Amino acid sequence: MASHAIEVKNLYKIFGPRGGDFVDQVKAGMTKGELNEKHGHVLGLQDINISMPAGGVMVVMGLSGSGKSTLIRHINRLIDPTAGEVLYDGVDVCKMNENDLREFRRHKTAMVFQKFALLPHRTVIENTIYGLEIQGVPDAECRKRAQGWIERVGLKGFENHYPNQLSGGMQQRVGLARALTNDADILLMDEAYSALDPLIRVDMQTVLLDLQKELKKTVVFITHDLDEALRLGDKIAILRDGKVIQQGTGQDIVLKPADEYITAFVKEVNRGRVINVETIMRPLSGNPEGVPVVVGTVLESAARMMTLANQNIAHVVDANGKAVGSIDLGTIISAMVTPISHEKVAQAAE
């Protein structure tokens, strides 16, 4: 099944009874504070333009109140936008009628929630089949398909337990199995792992990455954790006060933070796990020396390979094994430790 990209265009959300009346004023430059003070309306999202890659993981990151959960709810229209478009496969989700929307939700999207939102009166397997059941798929078929996903997320043997009998991590596995059983193109994950313990969270991230390797769904993942964002995201958008302040790959954000706010965020990041070798390599001069390192390897792995081989120099090869650049341990270390503020980047660019 080919997934499609999701295009969010000029999306505005103003909470309040007369939100629509203030869109033009916000477009003309009214701030969130002014809108709240003068008209008692809350600006949820402001001029959001994001193109979410087909078959990739799009991470929307922001702190609480940044509007990230509001944004994800526009994709399956649990929240109606005040203005703007959400395009999937050329169709504007925001203009669908009730029936089309229901069909869209049933067949194209599946969602995983922060607080799991499982049905407490249903067992694990009954929760997992919920999406198929309301589509009218026969029970035996539902159970057969659900069983596979339950095993896949590691819940074999717990099919007949109730959610309350499971730990948080296991409940979220049920949430994931429920979403996957739906076999939808779009997987929406609203702070799906935020309520989990750090170790379980990393574990669940691995589950998602492994699944994504073969499923290639269009995943929209909401988080407030930059490490999680960098680990999962093919593309990351950072939201603040309802505005996108930067979007790009994890490397883009770590290397070229758009402002002080993001700089502060990325300061604590383990850069060695984000930056790829090709980003800091020098053009090849002379013959390739040292160990070969494939394009896309992060600095930490490259450094480990070089240390194990007891060499200070490595050469970067592309997917076909052709040497494209060289790199030495000193460059790697300085790239891993130098925190670049966005001002310095700006100065360097001048």
Added chain:
Amino acid sequence: MAICSYLPDLLCKFPAIDDTTIRMARKSVDEGFKGLVRSYVNAIDALVQPLQWFLNYLERLFVSSPWIVILAAMVAIVYYGSRNMRITLGTIVSMFAIGLVGLWNDTMITLAMVTVCTLIAILVGIPIGIVMARSERAQSIINPILDVMQTMPSFVYLIPVVMIFGIGKVPGLIAVVIYAVPPMIRLTNLGIRLVDKEVLEAADAFGSSPWQRLKNVQMPLALPTIMAGINQTIMMSLAMVVVASMVGVGGLGRNVLQAINNQFFTVGFFNGFALVAIAIIFDRTSQAYGKRLQKHSEVIHG
């Protein structure tokens, strides 16, 4: 009052509408209502006829079946509802006590009445509760009506009920239902409104239709609250059958009424305790059943 000499008459003595006007208004309302009832008497009778049949059928069934059959059925229901030996034993003991003091038949009549009333209250109450939970407007209209139904002295609405339906079991039944249905409606409404918003959002996100949402999520999760409503309805029906005996409902209520009229202290208490016994049986059984429904929500891990 001395102060009145300084005030104009209008501010001192409340300016009531004069007696003749009120009498005229009262008369025309009463006459109008009677006329209305008289002209639709056949339609009304036809409408409530099924109730009468059902009630008579159940009453005959309860009264004419051998006591041992009824007791066995009750014990079975109580046991399967509560899965509790103590409640089951209590039921046997209290039914024996009722039989021994010669109130078996009256108790059966009351049981039939309460059964029918509860069924009707559930059939009427749950849909109204659902409507109320779905719309703020409906809630704002229905709530004051329920307030009136619950606070209006039951004797007062017995008057129009008797005017419309006459004396007998059906008007008694209707009076009991009016009295007993508000908790059913309110708790259905409350139960649905208390359903976790996140779970509802999940149901929406997977594309549930409104009916699927109601059937799969709202009703099952509201069920414990709805069970509490049913429990309240049963208790209120039992309390009301005594008042309903004033319009011709038989059973334990009529005995209590006679005891009041004749100052039969012992008879009054026997019948009163019989009502209490039935009430406790119903209450414990339905509560234990409601608790079992919630078993899945018991937190087992830490």
